Amino acid sequence: MQIARVIGTVVSTQKHPKFEGAKLLLVQPIGLDDAPRGTPLLAVDSVGAGVTEKVLVVIEGRAAGEALGRKAAPVDAAVIGIIDSVDVQE
């Protein structure tokens, strides 16, 4: 899983039925120093995350589908937790 910052939301009307009711977020993966890492991506939200929050993102198809609670959903990333704190001893 990756640590990421929620940087926006995405609205889509015409979409695959499995996305009905799902919230789509734009997330920017970040390193342990909070610096952006790689390009932003879209993730479905299963925990009620908001913009600017630091979250945990799973980037794997089936796991993301499970987070959404739907089998065979065409998704590859999901926000599965809102991070309270990261404690790194290095």
Add this chain to the structure above:
Amino acid sequence: MQLARVIGDIVVTQKDENLIGIKLMVLQPIAADGSNVGRTLVAVDAVGAGVGETVFFVRGKEASFPFHPTEVPTDAGIVGIVDHWDLES
């Protein structure tokens, strides 16, 4: 599977219900000589690993198998604590 060092842990209160009770650790993958290689990542812990330990972890859907039948939404999981490793060069 890959070797890694556990370098930290993460506290997440609001999370997917299938993650409740599961420890989340920050991993730094390492090469066979022990040096850092690649990006840090967050993994679920299936073996009781602690910060500072060397572990091996699995990537992909398989990372949730230790918690079967609970469908844990993860893409990486610690599945073993390394006692030591030897290199024949």
